[in-house]
Amino acid sequence: MLPDGRFLAVWPSALRLQVDDEWTDWGPMLPLAETVGELRRALVVVAADAAAIATLTDNTCLAAAVGEMSWHRVSYGPNVGSQAWNFGISLAAPFRGQGMGAVAQRLLAEYLFAATAFDRVEASTDVTNVAEQRSLVKAGFHREGVLRGAQFRGSARHDLVLYAVLRGEINSSG
Numbered sequence: 001m002l003p004d005g006r007f008l009a010v011w012p013s014a015l016r017l018q019v020d021d022e023w024t025d026w027g028p029m030l031p032l033a034e035t036v037g038e039l040r041r042a043l044v045v046v047a048a049d050a051a052a053i054a055t056l057t058d059n060t061c062l063a064a065a066v067g068e069m070s071w072h073r074v075s076y077g078p079n080v081g082s083q084a085w086n087f088g089i090s091l092a093a094p095f096r097g098q099g100m101g102a103v104a105q106r107l108l109a110e111y112l113f114a115a116t117a118f119d120r121v122e123a124s125t126d127v128t129n130v131a132e133q134r135s136l137v138k139a140g141f142h143r144e145g146v147l148r149g150a151q152f153r154g155s156a157r158h159d160l161v162l163y164a165v166l167r168g169e170i171n172s173s174g
């Protein structure tokens, strides 16, 4: 059962949780990922109460964090109306399979729509990552197609499935 409380402590630094599975085995990270201004990181803080969330502004309280989300801009044309957000998520192993991923992804989409003018939020995951695909659907995302060989992870190329939600498909009460 998901505890009460909402997440989203935005973390501007290159903070990362420990890599511990096949889905987050990126190998050596390119400097690019740590320096692009638009890449902002957020800690997914599905905490039991608001006080716990507040303390997460202090690095010493990271034990309360259950995972990490990051998002970056993707462009489908030169104007503002053709920009979108794409995000990624990784929960620490003890917190998976309890519904937190779906809630966090829904909340992040709501946050991005509320905070910016972009009308599209997308996420992609490995074609074999059934848990993330199911989690995205629970969060209100729609499956759009397969991106062949799009990701290099664990020393191999992987096909991804692209999911997205549009502004008009989501509302804060859902």
Ligand SMILES: CC(C)(COP(=O)(O)OP(=O)(O)OC[C@H]1O[C@@H](n2cnc3c(N)ncnc32)[C@H](O)[C@@H]1OP(=O)(O)O)[C@@H](O)C(=O)NCCC(=O)NCCS
Residues within 6 Å of the ligand: 021, 023, 024, 067, 088, 089, 090, 091, 092, 095, 096, 097, 098, 099, 100, 101, 102, 103, 124, 125, 126, 129, 130, 131, 132, 134, 135, 138
């Ligand atoms: C992927 C991830 C974010 C999902 O969050 P989560 O809180 O664990 O998942 P949720 O509980 O929201 O939903 C998972 C759903 O997939 C289902 N599921 C899990 N593993 C499954 C599997 N192997 N086969 C089929 N369904 C599976 C669950 O039953 C659940 O569906 P249900 O609620 O209808 O029963 C999280 O597990 C995680 O961080 N995993 C490791 C990193 C990762 O894979 N990140 C995504 C990379 S793009």
